[in-house]
Amino acid sequence: MIDISLQKPTSATTSEDRLQQAVDTVNQIIMGKEQQVKLAFSCLLARGHLLIEDLPGVGKTTLAHALATVIGARYQRIQFTSDLLPADILGISIYRRDQEKFEFHPGPIFSELVLADEVNRATPKSQSALLEAMAEGQVTIEGETHILPKPFFVIATQNPLDLAGTFPLPDSQLDRFLLSISLGFPDPRIERELLTARDRASVLEDTPPSLHPEDVMQLNESCRQIHVSEALLDYVQALLAETRNSRWFESGLSPRAGIALLQCCKAFAFLEGRDFAIPEDVKAVFPALTRHRMTVPHGMEKSVEEQISGLMGQVAIP
Amino acid sequence: MSKAGRFSLDRLGILWMIATLGISMFPQLLSMPVHLVPITLLPIAWRLLAEFRHWPPVPIILRIIATIIAVTALVMTFGGLMGRSAAVSLLVLMLSLKLLETFSVRDVRVVTSLSLFLCATQFLFSQGIMMIIYIIASLLSALISLMYAHRREAFEGLSEAPDTGRDLFTELSFGMRLMVLALPIGLTLFMLFPRWSSPLWGVPEDALDARSGLSDSMSPGSIQGLFMDDSPAFRATFQGSLPSRSDLYWRGPVFWDFDGTTWKAGYLIRNLLADSKPELKRAQFRYEIQMEPTEQRWLFTLDYPALVPTGTRLSMDYQLITNQPITQLRTYAMASDPGFRDNPDLKLPLLRAALELPQGFNPRTARMIAEWRAETPSDGAMIQRALAYFNQQNFHYTLNPPLLSRHTVDEFLFNTRQGFCEHYASAFTVMMRMAGIPARIVTGYQGGWYNNLGSYILVRQSDAHAWSEVWSKGTGWIRVDPTAAVAPERVEQGSVDSLAQRRHMLDFAWLLHARNTFDLLQRGWNNWVVAFDSVKQSRLFTNFGWGFFDSMKLVIAMIAGILVAAAASFLLMPLILKLRSSRHQDPLVRLWQKFNRKLGKAGFTTNPSMGPRELATMAGGQLKYADEGINRIAELYILCRYSPTDGDPAELAALIKGFHPPQQS
Numbered sequence: 001m002i003d004i005s006l007q008k009p010t011s012a013t014t015s016e017d018r019l020q021q022a023v024d025t026v027n028q029i030i031m032g033k034e035q036q037v038k039l040a041f042s043c044l045l046a047r048g049h050l051l052i053e054d055l056p057g058v059g060k061t062t063l064a065h066a067l068a069t070v071i072g073a074r075y076q077r078i079q080f081t082s083d084l085l086p087a088d089i090l091g092i093s094i095y096r097r098d099q100e101k102f103e104f105h106p107g108p109i110f111s112e113l114v115l116a117d118e119v120n121r122a123t124p125k126s127q128s129a130l131l132e133a134m135a136e137g138q139v140t141i142e143g144e145t146h147i148l149p150k151p152f153f154v155i156a157t158q159n160p161l162d163l164a165g166t167f168p169l170p171d172s173q174l175d176r177f178l179l180s181i182s183l184g185f186p187d188p189r190i191e192r193e194l195l196t197a198r199d200r201a202s203v204l205e206d207t208p209p210s211l212h213p214e215d216v217m218q219l220n221e222s223c224r225q226i227h228v229s230e231a232l233l234d235y236v237q238a239l240l241a242e243t244r245n246s247r248w249f250e251s252g253l254s255p256r257a258g259i260a261l262l263q264c265c266k267a268f269a270f271l272e273g274r275d276f277a278i279p280e281d282v283k284a285v286f287p288a289l290t291r292h293r294m295t296v297p298h299g300m301e302k303s304v305e306e307q308i309s310g311l312m313g314q315v316a317i318p
Numbered sequence: 319m320s321k322a323g324r325f326s327l328d329r330l331g332i333l334w335m336i337a338t339l340g341i342s343m344f345p346q347l348l349s350m351p352v353h354l355v356p357i358t359l360l361p362i363a364w365r366l367l368a369e370f371r372h373w374p375p376v377p378i379i380l381r382i383i384a385t386i387i388a389v390t391a392l393v394m395t396f397g398g399l400m401g402r403s404a405a406v407s408l409l410v411l412m413l414s415l416k417l418l419e420t421f422s423v424r425d426v427r428v429v430t431s432l433s434l435f436l437c438a439t440q441f442l443f444s445q446g447i448m449m450i451i452y453i454i455a456s457l458l459s460a461l462i463s464l465m466y467a468h469r470r471e472a473f474e475g476l477s478e479a480p481d482t483g484r485d486l487f488t489e490l491s492f493g494m495r496l497m498v499l500a501l502p503i504g505l506t507l508f509m510l511f512p513r514w515s516s517p518l519w520g521v522p523e524d525a526l527d528a529r530s531g532l533s534d535s536m537s538p539g540s541i542q543g544l545f546m547d548d549s550p551a552f553r554a555t556f557q558g559s560l561p562s563r564s565d566l567y568w569r570g571p572v573f574w575d576f577d578g579t580t581w582k583a584g585y586l587i588r589n590l591l592a593d594s595k596p597e598l599k600r601a602q603f604r605y606e607i608q609m610e611p612t613e614q615r616w617l618f619t620l621d622y623p624a625l626v627p628t629g630t631r632l633s634m635d636y637q638l639i640t641n642q643p644i645t646q647l648r649t650y651a652m653a654s655d656p657g658f659r660d661n662p663d664l665k666l667p668l669l670r671a672a673l674e675l676p677q678g679f680n681p682r683t684a685r686m687i688a689e690w691r692a693e694t695p696s697d698g699a700m701i702q703r704a705l706a707y708f709n710q711q712n713f714h715y716t717l718n719p720p721l722l723s724r725h726t727v728d729e730f731l732f733n734t735r736q737g738f739c740e741h742y743a744s745a746f747t748v749m750m751r752m753a754g755i756p757a758r759i760v761t762g763y764q765g766g767w768y769n770n771l772g773s774y775i776l777v778r779q780s781d782a783h784a785w786s787e788v789w790s791k792g793t794g795w796i797r798v799d800p801t802a803a804v805a806p807e808r809v810e811q812g813s814v815d816s817l818a819q820r821r822h823m824l825d826f827a828w829l830l831h832a833r834n835t836f837d838l839l840q841r842g843w844n845n846w847v848v849a850f851d852s853v854k855q856s857r858l859f860t861n862f863g864w865g866f867f868d869s870m871k872l873v874i875a876m877i878a879g880i881l882v883a884a885a886a887s888f889l890l891m892p893l894i895l896k897l898r899s900s901r902h903q904d905p906l907v908r909l910w911q912k913f914n915r916k917l918g919k920a921g922f923t924t925n926p927s928m929g930p931r932e933l934a935t936m937a938g939g940q941l942k943y944a945d946e947g948i949n950r951i952a953e954l955y956i957l958c959r960y961s962p963t964d965g966d967p968a969e970l971a972a973l974i975k976g977f978h979p980p981q982q983s
Contacts, residue, residue, distance in 0.1 A: 227960075227961065227962040229959065229960045229961070229962075231904075231959050231960060232960055274961075275961075275962070276960050276961040276962055277960065278929065278930070278931065278956050278960045279929035279930070279932075279960075280929040280930075280931045280932055282929075283929055283932070312927060313925070313927050314927060315927055316926030316927055317926065317927060317928065317929055317930075318907075
């Protein structure tokens, strides 16, 4: 487990500027993945948790690390394994002989940014310990409630292919993640740069934080102020209604997912530097919001991604 | 069948479909062999129970077995599947069995459509106005059933159908709206559909077998059934003066040959044509007759017909005989001259035929006539004496006379003395022939019901009558109605009214009025719908200046018309739908659509699911020369439509107006 020591944020005037600087910084580290980086920041600004589903080695951990670095958050990584126990995540109470009482030792979850690596390798018991903490923002151990820090941001990774010995997360728990992204392989041009440039880890070490955790809280607030027009709401509703048509998915998006969609959309618009949301914002976040929540009906030879883009192509923008 | 589990049909739709089927097959059930009725009703009952108790579908094996049983029962009943009754029964049975495998909307459509077809087959049996009520009932029921089924189909996949349309009234009114939309097409097809002078599909010869009417022979008792039958025989509309009631003898089949029990026309005589016919200019009555189909060949006229409609001939005894049986409503104009002298000279064979009697029948009558003849040598006196005999002796007019055996005239004259027109006419004619006076029997209708609403005379089957004609040299044939001697009110009031037990029932003024009104409606239906034949159709076309259309040209024109309509709807419908859906309330959106259309003309096809910025990027990529303009418009549109600080729609309108990308060649 790595503990990043807090560094002072660089001096940019407003929190918006500092956010822009943070995004730029991450983009310098994770090269060629602007859209995914933007989505990751949207998720952060919408106070959601992020799920990254991808193969090993494409930069999942680096992205999480970079995010932690630029927002100046305390960062913990938990490698999920099949023998991981809930106490390994949440912490444990140890009896102190000298003081003749139990003392709570907080687990890695008590950080502002937690990277839950390969979250589907752990047993459901451990998974739910994490996911409950994500939902509640607090941890209750032996009758004592411990508040988690704010902001509290979990990035979980999953390997979608290597399924042997894994416990796939149930739908109800996947719903705790606001967005799910996959990074994918880089362009040949970017890959050449990766091969020739400095090691990412050492770049990260030299990177100063752009934001302060308090900034994140303030930016969260700003995102809520983004204007959403009636026309845009019509579009969001049309999309939600279309997901409930059985030709796309087993079941449609819930109203909670609808609210989440709108929040992400506002955050995305905010990142774009606008004070109002447009249909393109919805279209940008919709796949990331939908893909881990939906399943394709039985017997349909289509991937979720294909269905999502097909669906978006069918819904006219009002 | 594999759809069984997947598709849940709307239960209301199913129930209405069963109702449609029930209404359609009801008349058929009445005429089907009795033992087939339970087999037909069983699947319907099963389906109803299955709907309410949520039974699973019948396995395919059982369905096949049920079908085999049904067909076997049919074949055993009818000895095959050919013939009208067998075919209709087969249709009814199979439709009922179809309920066992009605799983999808398509099945509902099949069952309701075939039910309507079944309904339409009833038109082969009757084309009366009452059919409309029956057809409307099944049509409405079918409409509701289809509405329910299709609404379910339209919303398949949505978790629930919208609330609207769950109630009967909405379904019905929506269905009626669709019907009203379809009405012009239906009317056009009705008017333009090619009609041949005979029906396209051969109506079977026995189609109207259950219909009552005069037949080509008469044995006392055969007319009895007619008296209770109030269905219309024909309607006569007079131009000018009406004949008096006692002149209303509608001439039909004339009988010469008597074999002791039955009177027949005699082939030869019927095929002799009249030597002379009344002159039209002397005809006293001019009228038009609209005649219900009889399956027979007689047209009814008053004495004596001065017109011979096409396709008919006038026989020597002034029967108007058609070349083809009358299987559909027929209208003909007629003129009659009652003063015409019918064959003042009779050729010897005919004279002989008018005197011929079978040997060994009615000896008592023969003795009595021989006695009379000795006392009264004059023919006229003889006739008067016979009529007086009927009048003064204790003869009764009744519709329920006792049966007569071998010597029908003897028994009637001396024992029973009860009978109706046939008995009197037959007895009188036999008496005349015994006395050496040439005589024959004429059947037809007498009287009629004057409908003062429509100013026409309705003659019903119950007005059927039989009377005699006697011949004397110089004067020719003269009508003598012996029934009038016994029951003058029969001639004065009509047969039904002359019977005490039914008299007062018809005396209510309102009933009279209702009957008149109903018959007027029926006549209108006949005139405008049933009688719309090839002649009326071509008359209509002539009015429009399309007189050159005959049936064949009409067929070609219709096929061409249908093709053009189909092509037009295929080509135009998407355009219309596009226009309709693109007509948006919001002026901003209309501006944006205008912009999209301009882009379309420039060669960039837009898609409604594109966001404005996405569109600008793609269009700009393709139409590089216009990139900047496109971007400006898109950004301004975004500001106007999505931003709280309003962009200026007027500026957007101006920009779009000024946007002229080069048209794609």
